[in-house]
Amino acid sequence: MELGLTGKTVLVTGGSKGIGLACAAAFIAEGARVAIASRSADNIARARAELGDVLGVEADLADPAEAARLVATVEREVGPIDVLVNSAGAAKRTPPDDLTPEAWHAAMTAKYFTYIHVIDPVVKLMAARGFGVIVNVIGNGGKIASPVHLAGGSANAALMLATTGLATAYASRGVRVVGVNPGLTETDRVTEGLAADARLSGISAEEARARAVARIPLGRMAEAREVADVVVFLASSRASYVTGVNISMDGAVAATVV
Numbered sequence: 535m536e537l538g539l540t541g542k543t544v545l546v547t548g549g550s551k552g553i554g555l556a557c558a559a560a561f562i563a564e565g566a567r568v569a570i571a572s573r574s575a576d577n578i579a580r581a582r583a584e585l586g587d588v589l590g591v592e593a594d595l596a597d598p599a600e601a602a603r604l605v606a607t608v609e610r611e612v613g614p615i616d617v618l619v620n621s622a623g624a625a626k627r628t629p630p631d632d633l634t635p636e637a638w639h640a641a642m643t644a645k646y647f648t649y650i651h652v653i654d655p656v657v658k659l660m661a662a663r664g665f666g667v668i669v670n671v672i673g674n675g676g677k678i679a680s681p682v683h684l685a686g687g688s689a690n691a692a693l694m695l696a697t698t699g700l701a702t703a704y705a706s707r708g709v710r711v712v713g714v715n716p717g718l719t720e721t722d723r724v725t726e727g728l729a730a731d732a733r734l735s736g737i738s739a740e741e742a743r744a745r746a747v748a749r750i751p752l753g754r755m756a757e758a759r760e761v762a763d764v765v766v767f768l769a770s771s772r773a774s775y776v777t778g779v780n781i782s783m784d785g786a787v788a789a790t791v792v
Contacts, residue, residue: 556758558581665709
């Protein structure tokens with residue numbers, strides 16, 4: 535299927551590993567010009583060794599000035615951003631008795647503002663040009679409350695509302711905004727989350743993983759490339775009438791009618 539992404543400029547935050555890395559690779563395969571961002575120069579170097587000649591920018595997106603610098607760098611060195619994929623940042627999983635106001639603030643900074651700080655300048659640039667797509671990769675924890683992920687899940691829920699609200703605000707100016715909500719996916723981030731679940735439940739990490747997979751009707755976790763396939767489609771001209779929605783990819787764990 536021709537997706538019309540050849541020559542498009544794509545920025546993937548969190549593009550050095552996990553779902554973000556898989557998204558970067560998928561866009562490159564479609565002929566897009568890709569830039570990735572990460573807090574870690576080492577992770578960027580490893581990703582570039584896998585992806586090839588892509589722009590890698592080290593930036594801490596919890597800082598709005600760093601996010602603005604990232605956007606300016608990509609626009610200057612690669613081109614006007616046609617597609618923004620947000621996949622950076624993860625909130626620490628914390629048992630409810632260990633939550634503090636500081637932990638709630640940290641979760642919002644780590645997950646919500648790492649997206650918003652990039653979205654804000656990019657969506658305005660896209661609106662001024664009359665075209666653009668933003669795809670936010672937002673964990674399904676924003677839809678399903680978890681005792682060890684209350685703060686992070688709340689940040690995810692806020693991002694989902696921001697996604698739909700921005701889509702409405704900018705639809706008439708040629709910008710689409712979509713959310714993808716992966717469930718358990720074969721990434722280091724999920725492995726860390728399962729370890730936290732195991733500690734809270736007093737079981738081994740292996741048992742926590744087995745219990746988690748047993749709750750998935752498809753019988754397995756998602757692969758990062760499967761999430762990337764959906765992201766790339768949503769960013770393409772083939773999905774030109776899809777905006778203002780948050781699409782679950784959880785293997786039918788939570789059967790819902792939206």
